[in-house]
Amino acid sequence: MPSLKGWINATSRINQHLASTDKAHLTTVRVIVDETFNKSVCLDLESFLIRMLAGDGAYSVLNRNDGITESAYYDRDRYQETFEQVFDRLKDDGVFTRTIPEIENSDLFKLSPFKALTQDQAIAVEGILEGLFEDLETRASSTGTSTGTSTTVVQGEPGTGKTVVAIYLMKMLVDIQAAPPAEDFDRDTMFAEFFAGGYPQLLDGLRIGLVVPQQSLRKSIQKVFRKTPGLRADMVMTAFEAGESDEHFDLLLVDESHRLNQRANQASAAQNTKFRTITEKLFGHDDTSKTQLDWIRAKSTHQILFLDAAQSVRPADLPTHVLDDLVTGARQHERLYPLVSQLRVNAGADYVGYVRQLLGASTDHPLAAPLRPQTFDDYDFRLFDSLAEMQQQIRARDAEVGLSRLVAGYAWPWKTKNDKDAFDIEIDGIRLRWNSTQTDWIASPNALEEVGSIHTVQGYDLNYAGIIIGPDLSYDPARGTLIVNRDSYFDTKGKENNPRLGKTYADDNLLRFVSNIYAVLLTRGIKGTYVYVSDPALRAHLAQYIPTAALAPALTRSDEYFERSAPRFPQ
Known part of the structure; x- marks a missing residue:
C-alpha cells in the first residue's frame, strides 16, 4: 500500500x-x-x-x-x-x-509531439530555446522593433529524429506561450524553467509555423496537429503558403529543408506563376536567383532549418552549396545542432554510413573503396535473387509486425495513373502497381499490394522495407563504378534541365540524385531491409556487401525463417 x-x-x-x-x-x-x-x-x-x-x-x-x-x-x-x-x-x-x-x-x-527525446535531441532543443529566448529578450529590451534575425540549423542523417524535434519544438513553444503564470510546475522535468521566469511573456503573440515541403508527410503532420491541443493543422504549410501569407512570422521551422526548391519548372503552371508572383511580392521584381529558402527568410525573423544534404533527390531541390553555406554559417554563429543517435534503424548509426558508401551517395560517385563487408547484429539486412521471394517475405513480416512495404526507385513508367487496370512494374512474372495514393500511402488499404516511391516514404518509418533497385542504376565491373541509365529513370522532374537558370544536369548529376534516392529508401526499415536488384552486374557486386538470402518457403515466424534461411556472404 x-x-x-x-x-x-x-x-x-x-x-x-x-x-x-x-x-x-x-x-x-x-x-x-x-x-x-x-x-x-x-x-x-x-x-x-x-x-x-x-x-x-x-x-x-x-x-x-x-x-x-x-x-x-x-x-x-x-x-x-x-x-x-x-x-x-x-x-x-x-x-x-x-x-x-x-x-x-x-x-x-x-509523429507525436510527446516523443521521449534522446540526449542529443534534448541538447538541441535546450540550445535552440536558449538562443531563441536570448534573441527575443534582446528585441524586447530594444526600441520594440525587430532588427536582428537568426538562422538555426539542425543537421542529421535519416532516422536521427529531425522531424520529431521539429514537432516537439512546435508543441513546447505553444505550451510555454499558454502557461498560466501561477501554476505549480514539476521542477524535475527537463525544460520546466522555460515555463516560468518571464519566458511565457517573451512568447506572447509570437507567430510560428512549420513548413514541410513533402505533400504526404505534411498531411500526416497536419493530422497529428488536429488531434493535439494548442496546435492547429493550418500551422503546417507549404513553402508557397508561407510565401503567400499576409502575415510576417516571428519563427518558421522548416522540416526537410533540403527539399525546398530553387527556381525551376514546377509541377504545374499555377505553381510556376506562384513562384514568380511571390518573388515579385517579396523582393520587388522577379529575381530568378531567389529560392524558397529566400522566401522563408523574408517572411520570418527567425528560422530553424532541419536538413540533410544527402537526401536531396531532385534537381529543383536547393543546391548543395546553399545547404553547405547554411551549415557553415550556423556553425560560425554557434547555432548548429547535430543529431547523431540512430532512432529508426536497429542496426545503429554505422548502417546509414555503410549504405551511403555502398551506393556512392557519400562520395563523388564511384563506389567507395576500400569497403569492407559488414554485418549488423539484430538487423535483418539481405539481398534477394528473386523478387517473388522478397515480396513473399515482406508479406510474412507484415503479418507478424505490420508496417512492411515494397518500395522502389522511379525506374518504371506510371501506367496506372491513367489506366487502373494496367501494371507498372513487371519482373520475372511478378506484376506490381505503383502507389495508388500520394497521401499517407503507407497506411492505405492497398499498400501491401503496391510499391511506394521516394515521394511517399521520405520522412517515414517502416518495420521492414523491401527495396527494388531498378534498371535506372547499374554497375560497370571494368571501371568499378555505378552507372545511371537516364532512359530508365521516369521521374520527369527528377532529371529535367533548368534553362531558366542555365543549368544542365549531366549523367554525373543525375547519378547523385538516384544514388541519394536509393540511400533514402534503404534507411526506412526499423527491423530489416530487403533488397532486390534488377541489373545482374550490380546485384553480383552488392552480394559482396549485403548478405544474400537463401530461398526458403515463407514461414509465419521470422526466427524460424532466420534459422532455415540464414543470410550469408559468399566465401
Whole structure:
C-alpha cells in the first residue's frame, strides 16, 4: 500500500488538475499504485502512458510538453514489463482502443509531439530555446522593433529524429506561450524553467509555423496537429503558403529543408506563376536567383532549418552549396545542432554510413573503396535473387509486425495513373502497381499490394522495407563504378534541365540524385531491409556487401525463417 504521504501527494495533484480551467471538465480519475515505484519510475510510466494515449488517438492529451526524455535508472527493463501490464489493465477499462504494436505503427505515435527525446535531441532543443529566448529578450529590451534575425540549423542523417524535434519544438513553444503564470510546475522535468521566469511573456503573440515541403508527410503532420491541443493543422504549410501569407512570422521551422526548391519548372503552371508572383511580392521584381529558402527568410525573423544534404533527390531541390553555406554559417554563429543517435534503424548509426558508401551517395560517385563487408547484429539486412521471394517475405513480416512495404526507385513508367487496370512494374512474372495514393500511402488499404516511391516514404518509418533497385542504376565491373541509365529513370522532374537558370544536369548529376534516392529508401526499415536488384552486374557486386538470402518457403515466424534461411556472404 502507498504511504500516507503518497496519498496526500496524489490528492494534491488531483486538486491541482481540477483547479485548472483546461481540466475542470474531467470526471474520472485512475490512480496506479505500486509500492516498488520510486519517482524515476513514476515519471517514466507517465511518459509512457502519455505517448501511448497520444498515439492511440481516442482521447486528446492535455499534458504540456515540458521535457519527456528517455531516462536510465536501476532495473528499468523490469519496470517496463510492469508498464505493459498497466497498459493492458487500462485497455481492458476502455482507456486505450488499440494494442501497443498497433499504436507504435501509427502516424499519431511516430509523429507525436510527446516523443521521449534522446540526449542529443534534448541538447538541441535546450540550445535552440536558449538562443531563441536570448534573441527575443534582446528585441524586447530594444526600441520594440525587430532588427536582428537568426538562422538555426539542425543537421542529421535519416532516422536521427529531425522531424520529431521539429514537432516537439512546435508543441513546447505553444505550451510555454499558454502557461498560466501561477501554476505549480514539476521542477524535475527537463525544460520546466522555460515555463516560468518571464519566458511565457517573451512568447506572447509570437507567430510560428512549420513548413514541410513533402505533400504526404505534411498531411500526416497536419493530422497529428488536429488531434493535439494548442496546435492547429493550418500551422503546417507549404513553402508557397508561407510565401503567400499576409502575415510576417516571428519563427518558421522548416522540416526537410533540403527539399525546398530553387527556381525551376514546377509541377504545374499555377505553381510556376506562384513562384514568380511571390518573388515579385517579396523582393520587388522577379529575381530568378531567389529560392524558397529566400522566401522563408523574408517572411520570418527567425528560422530553424532541419536538413540533410544527402537526401536531396531532385534537381529543383536547393543546391548543395546553399545547404553547405547554411551549415557553415550556423556553425560560425554557434547555432548548429547535430543529431547523431540512430532512432529508426536497429542496426545503429554505422548502417546509414555503410549504405551511403555502398551506393556512392557519400562520395563523388564511384563506389567507395576500400569497403569492407559488414554485418549488423539484430538487423535483418539481405539481398534477394528473386523478387517473388522478397515480396513473399515482406508479406510474412507484415503479418507478424505490420508496417512492411515494397518500395522502389522511379525506374518504371506510371501506367496506372491513367489506366487502373494496367501494371507498372513487371519482373520475372511478378506484376506490381505503383502507389495508388500520394497521401499517407503507407497506411492505405492497398499498400501491401503496391510499391511506394521516394515521394511517399521520405520522412517515414517502416518495420521492414523491401527495396527494388531498378534498371535506372547499374554497375560497370571494368571501371568499378555505378552507372545511371537516364532512359530508365521516369521521374520527369527528377532529371529535367533548368534553362531558366542555365543549368544542365549531366549523367554525373543525375547519378547523385538516384544514388541519394536509393540511400533514402534503404534507411526506412526499423527491423530489416530487403533488397532486390534488377541489373545482374550490380546485384553480383552488392552480394559482396549485403548478405544474400537463401530461398526458403515463407514461414509465419521470422526466427524460424532466420534459422532455415540464414543470410550469408559468399566465401
